[in-house]
Amino acid sequence: MEKxxxxxxxxxxxxxxxxxxxxxxxLKSKGITGLSKMKAADLYQALHNNFSEEELASHFTVRSYKLTPKGSRYWNNTRELSTVIQRRIFNQATFWLASS
Structure with missing residues (x-):
């Protein structure tokens, strides 16, 4: 987060x-009716139509984390580096087995 x-x-x-x-x-807390007939997309739209970000945030605390472009580059580089290291370890282990 800090980086x-x-x-x-x-x-x-x-x-x-x-x-x-x-x-x-x-939505019930805001007095919205007809909820039993709403599908997922309708519920989502009703929330957007009837709540501000601050109002909605006060109803639940679960939040997602999203990688930033900087984080995506870091993650991809780390995965690529990890793959390279794993490949080298595998090749070295294969060499040791072959020479035993």
Whole structure:
């Protein structure tokens, strides 16, 4: 976080961590009706239409982390480096087995 490799997502971006019942309960708190007929996309739209970021954030604390472009580059470089190291270790182990 402090090196800006990742950021905490907003409450709206973190909605996919909530199930439909939780989303319906949030909407009920605002007095929204017709929830039983709403599909997932309708619930999502109703939340966007009826809540600000601050209001929605007060209803749940689960948040996602998202890699920044800097974090993505770091992660890809680390994975590539890890693959190279693993390949070298495998090749060295194969050499030791072959020479035994």
């Amino acid at each position: 800006r490799y990742a950021v905490i997502e907003t409450a709206f971006d973190s909605l996919d961590h909530l199930n439909a019942t939780m989303k319906k309960n949030i």
